[in-house]
Amino acid sequence: MFTVCVRDHFMVAHSFRGEVFGPAQRMHGATYVVDVELRRSELDPDGVVVDIGRASAALRKVLADLDYRNLDEEPAFAGKNTTTEFLARMIFDRMARRIHAGELGSTARSSAGAGAGGLASMRVALRESHVAWAAYEAPL
């Protein structure tokens, strides 16, 4: 299995509900450094998993909708704790939508000499500090 990973980051404010969160129930914030890994069983005819430029551009668009925002005020997250693992899943879903819409250009292509065309799976990891991170991965 081949993997390609691109990295970017975003900076948000939020607060959590639930005693388990302790002081994180207060309004605070985080820098999330995001790694998106894309997997494919065979390389395409150009010798790549996916065009890294396109993957980076799609990730930037997904993050631009979150960057420099207070997530408590985003209607899409109403009633949800925007934990690191929740955000990993949410970014996964938004990237997956762009991939399925053809933004990375790979879905229409069949891999050279391989039975399975396109991307097999994706993993989105968010590093919130030098001592903690979370991730979500699933088939595409």
Added chain:
Amino acid sequence: MFTVCVRDHFMVAHSFRGEVFGPAQRMHGATYVVDVELRRSELDPDGVVVDIGRASAALRKVLADLDYRNLDEEPAFAGKNTTTEFLARMIFDRMARRIHAGELGSTARSSAGAGAGGLASMRVALRESHVAWAAYEAPL
């Protein structure tokens, strides 16, 4: 699959038996930076894999039993080479015991809307330098 990872470290002395270890047969030591990854198929009702504070506290307790010690003098490791991969397994086992004893609080809960309650698996990685690391992973 969701993953959450917490990081801590410990510093120990030890020596190895076996010609394959060359100069590492002498008494020496290492800083091990430990990453514990916990996996779960669905988030709990708070939107987390596990309470990061509790996971970090459990890891600290496991490492406190090793930190600033000469592993050659620990009865638990008698007759064993405390290699990086061996220590990864040993920390896995000690963390697993704490998880099964309910220290992370997640075993009694069933995941919201998910068939499988609790944590699915764990991976313990020990970085011994900027050029080498070892890990052990298994279902919980």
Added chain:
Amino acid sequence: MFTVCVRDHFMVAHSFRGEVFGPAQRMHGATYVVDVELRRSELDPDGVVVDIGRASAALRKVLADLDYRNLDEEPAFAGKNTTTEFLARMIFDRMARRIHAGELGSTARSSAGAGAGGLASMRVALRESHVAWAAYEAPL
């Protein structure tokens, strides 16, 4: 010149005033990974620049007053942009106050065989992402 560095982090929300900040004028947040470097021309009789445990504890106390907070609501920062460089200076000042109050225990001691007792200078660096950081340094 000897240097010792300890690392910790804190997570806050804030917003900036001024067109130069673009989207960062909105409420957002950051994880700041903080490196505090302490410098001294000669080691003390124990062979250290400063007790790392005490330095880490003092840093934790300074960061605890900021951690998991909305800096826009802190009276101490009223009318100020809490930029990364501003925060580096503020943490420098608060650490310096603790050092001068004897919390690191080194001010009363004269360095063994050295003309100058105590710490010479300090540098506080805040990493806000994998691509940007800021710092403040000055004599103590």
Added chain:
Amino acid sequence: MFTVCVRDHFMVAHSFRGEVFGPAQRMHGATYVVDVELRRSELDPDGVVVDIGRASAALRKVLADLDYRNLDEEPAFAGKNTTTEFLARMIFDRMARRIHAGELGSTARSSAGAGAGGLASMRVALRESHVAWAAYEAPL
């Protein structure tokens, strides 16, 4: 499952063919920091996945055939785009050949008390910058 990882690097020139590569169609170059992960279900009698010294030496030999070279002039890569993911696969194949030839010394041994002898799988990851990497993994 146990994993051991060793790290090394190599520095090469190359160019790509295909419009998708944009400016990377020009002669340029890269530093590739290489992580080779070796996996095994049980530790050997010495308590290791594999002798780290031997694994590092084998990796160095594989990289020495590539280091400080223009990959466009290597007959082995004629007609191929030497992308990061292609190189990960190529290094996997060359490492696998050395492993199967007994250079890591583990194939003749059966794991103590385990059904499966030898290494189960390998993953080769190449970091090309602080924001992008690629990998290839497969059973051995």
Added chain:
Amino acid sequence: MFTVCVRDHFMVAHSFRGEVFGPAQRMHGATYVVDVELRRSELDPDGVVVDIGRASAALRKVLADLDYRNLDEEPAFAGKNTTTEFLARMIFDRMARRIHAGELGSTARSSAGAGAGGLASMRVALRESHVAWAAYEAPL
């Protein structure tokens, strides 16, 4: 003294002349991760050393003239070994030219309440691998 640092990277091919370089006399290449540190004794009225967005944009322009190129064919470097330390100096000079031309917008401003207006010095560091880097620093 305050410092702000921005990071970017570029990927080039080149070769060196001189027996001291051994195999690096062959055509090869490198990824250079570039850190540009800007220093100033007092913050400006917005509370910053310099607008990070502008600094990043200026750095990108400087690196775009080098990225994805064979430095042996660049007239500006004819007869020179484009070593890491040489490139650090060259990027310093090109950044300095942009700063003096007002691209970072700070030269016309005097620092609030400070005797010295504008930036005091700059440091450019190029990381060529996980085990080696070079830098050049000088007053501005």
Added chain:
Amino acid sequence: MFTVCVRDHFMVAHSFRGEVFGPAQRMHGATYVVDVELRRSELDPDGVVVDIGRASAALRKVLADLDYRNLDEEPAFAGKNTTTEFLARMIFDRMARRIHAGELGSTARSSAGAGAGGLASMRVALRESHVAWAAYEAPL
């Protein structure tokens, strides 16, 4: 001022004397990742601060005398606490001796078009974990 840095590591056991060290009074150990920075005001005729290969080889020799050892048994450190800052100084002194003996080959050369020949200063930093390091720097 130009800087070149090379990195290597060593792994040792030791114990400290003095109540200030708490549990570190017990026999324990550390991995030290060592960065040696060499500074020079002008590049030599080859366009380098110093031959990186020679600098790395000299550092390896210095570390080989420490690697995989119990520092409590080294006559050279009798009666001393081998703290991170102490070791930084000791490695500085041993590197300086090799530099002055001509092992890096640069002392006999005068810099091209520069008043000062040879290396100006050196900094030795030892990272003992992901949250602490120490360094020593001085003119050469």
